Amino acid sequence: xxxxxxxxxxxxxxxxxxxxxxxxxxxxxxxxxxxxxxxxxxxxxxxxxxxxxxxxxxxxxxxxxxxxxxxxxxxxxxxxxxxxxxxxxxxxxxxxxxxxxxxxxxxxxxxxxxxxxxxxxxxxxxxxxxxxxxxxxxxxxxxxxxxxxxxxxxxxxxxxxxxxxxxxxxxxxxxxxxxxxxxxxxxxxxxxxxxxxxxxxxxxxxxxxxxxxxxxxxxxxxxxxxxxxxxxxxxxxxxxxxxxxxxxxxxxxxxxxxxxxxxxxxxxxxxxxxxxxxxxxxxxxxxxxxxxxxxxxxxxxxxxxxxxxxxxxxxxxxxxxxxxxxxxxxxxxxxxxxxxxxxxxxxxxxxxxxxxxxxxxxxxxxxxxxxxxxxxxxxxxxxxxxxxxxxxxxxxxxxxxxxxxxxxxxxxxxxxxxxx
Numbered sequence: 052x053x054x055x056x057x058x059x060x061x062x063x064x065x066x067x068x069x070x071x072x073x074x075x076x077x078x079x080x081x082x083x084x085x086x087x088x089x090x091x092x093x094x095x096x097x098x099x100x101x102x103x104x105x106x107x108x109x110x111x112x113x114x115x116x117x118x119x120x121x122x123x124x125x126x127x128x129x130x131x132x133x134x135x136x137x138x139x140x141x142x143x144x145x146x147x148x149x150x151x152x153x154x155x156x157x158x159x160x161x162x163x164x165x166x167x168x169x170x171x172x173x174x175x176x177x178x179x180x181x182x183x184x185x186x187x188x189x190x191x192x193x194x195x196x197x198x199x200x201x202x203x204x205x206x207x208x209x210x211x212x213x214x215x216x217x218x219x220x221x222x223x224x225x226x227x228x229x230x231x232x233x234x235x236x237x238x239x240x241x242x243x244x245x246x247x248x249x250x251x252x253x254x255x256x257x258x259x260x261x262x263x264x265x266x267x268x269x270x271x272x273x274x275x276x277x278x279x280x281x282x283x284x285x286x287x288x289x290x291x292x293x294x295x296x297x298x299x300x301x302x303x304x305x306x307x308x309x310x311x312x313x314x315x316x317x318x319x320x321x322x323x324x325x326x327x328x329x330x331x332x333x334x335x336x337x338x339x340x341x342x343x344x345x346x347x348x349x350x351x352x353x354x355x356x357x358x359x360x361x362x363x364x365x366x367x368x369x370x371x372x373x374x375x376x377x378x379x380x381x382x383x384x385x386x387x388x389x390x391x392x393x394x395x396x397x398x399x400x401x402x403x404x405x406x407x408x409x410x411x412x413x414x415x416x417x418x419x420x421x422x423x424x425x426x427x428x429x430x431x432x433x434x435x436x437x438x439x440x441x442x443x444x445x446x447x448x449x450x451x452x453x454x455x456x457x458x459x460x461x462x463x464x465x466x467x468x469x470x471x
Contacts, residue, residue: 077153078265079104079214082347085406093343096207098200101171103156103164104212117194118170121177124189125227132226140226141168141219151216151265171215172223175267178204179239180227205247206337211347214266221261233261240270247341248275249333250317268348275345277318277359295369295421298376301327304425310384318363322417325424329380332367334396335389342403362412368404371397 081104082094099114100106126133141148142165149155149164156164181187181195194200207213224236237257244267245253257264257273264270295301298308311319311330321328332338345360353361371377374393377400380386381393388396412418 078151078216078269079212080153080351081212083350086343086347086350089402089405090339090343093340094210094212094347096210096213098203099174099207099213101175101208101213102215103152103159103167104154106167115170118174121174122170125173125177128187129227136226137169137173137223138165140222141165141172144168144219144222148216148219168215168219169223172219173227175208175215175220176223176227176236179236179243182243183239202337205244206340209244209247209268209271209341209344211268211344214268217264217266217270218262237261237264237270240267241274244271244274247271247337249335249338249341251314251330252277252316252318265352268344269352272345272348272356272360275360276356277316295366295418296425297372298370298379299372301370301421301425302379306421306424308380308383308385318359320363320366320414320417322420322424327421329385331384331387333387333389334399339399339403346403346407357413358409359413361407361409362414364400364403365407365409365412366414367400371400373397 079102087094096105096108096111098111100108100111105111122137145161145164145168148168159167177187178194181192182201188195194204220236221233224232228235241253248271252275257270257276259273264273296304302308305325307326309326309328311321311328315330317330317332319330342360342364346364349356349358349361371380374397377386377388377393377396381388386396390396390399
């Protein structure tokens with residue numbers, strides 16, 4: 052009987068905890084294994100840990116001294132606020148912040164947790180302000196003396212697991228600058244992250260109040276969010292969703308590729324009169340990590356905000372099968388390959404789509420139009436001709452030589468018939 056009561060008590064505690072957790076939405080998760088295992092490094096910070104998930108990793112400890120140094124600079128620049136002011140500012144948020152993490156950092160004491168929020172939050176804000184105003188930088192600041200550090204910080208601060216709730220930054224910003232100047236904070240974030248976006252579409256604004264932005268990765272997602280519908284309505288797989296072929300096969304079927312007008316959004320892919328119109332995609336060392344973390348975000352929150360990055364990456368995966376496809380798109384300026392190796396770009400694109408499930412897509416209507424174009428008899432014939440007879444320069448040369456020999460033979464036959 053005692054064991055039964057004990058079991059009931061334990062179950063009731065778990066149910067109470069579950070109910071309490073259901074009332075408050077988590078906003079910061081760990082990337083689940085089937086995404087992480089494809090490329091774990093894409094989600095790992097290179098130089099700085101923000102929040103509890105990557106604390107105390109050896110290769111990130113160097114930046115802890117810089118956090119302290121930036122905090123010291125801030126106190127000296129704003130003597131009206133002392134250590135107690137910042138601790139009190141975030142201390143009242145501790146319980147709310149803890150609930151934002153799916154893996155609640157229970158191992159951190161209240162003191163350590165508040166200290167983490169102060170140092171991480173103040174470092175981010177000081178970095179944003181110093182990046183915007185050179186006059187605020189200390190002489191010989193190593194972070195701004197070496198470009199690679201700033202680039203690594205840009206990457207690390209947008210990682211899915213490496214986040215603080217944005218409301219913590221808003222509260223600290225009220226203390227550092229002036230109350231209710233959150234639009235200024237979003238402007239600073241836009242300036243700081245602008246160079247990370249691999250394609251057009253950044254609007255420099257978000258369509259929700261700053262306090263409703265979950266964290267820095269959410270800010271990036273919202274600021275890149277397409278205006279209106281990108282390419283038409285979504286369509287489920289069981290509704291007969293058509294998928295398109297690779298760029299090489301589409302070219303064989305008389306599909307031409309054209310770069311879109313300047314400043315057109317990366318996600319605004321159009322198909323008009325046999326022409327696929329696309330905005331340029333820059334592919335460099337940071338592109339894969341950038342897109343992977345946005346895809347991870349959409350896995351958790353895409354039901355509320357759309358999966359436009361996942362849709363685009365899946366579309367790109369159909370379009371690119373090999374280095375030949377990358378070459379076709381590069382020649383048209385659609386892929387701007389800063390990796391140098393076309394095979395490396397093809398592998399990156401194909402790996403990006405691994406472990407992604409796309410039951411529907413916003414490109415469904417375009418896919419159908421492309422398929423209708425490819426099914427036209429003339430285009431099917433062209434595809435067969437190019438694939439079987441025009442697949443390489445040697446085949447073309449052989450055909451030309453054969454044609455010349457045939458014409459020469461015909462000429463000789465006619466000459467003999469007439470004159471001999």
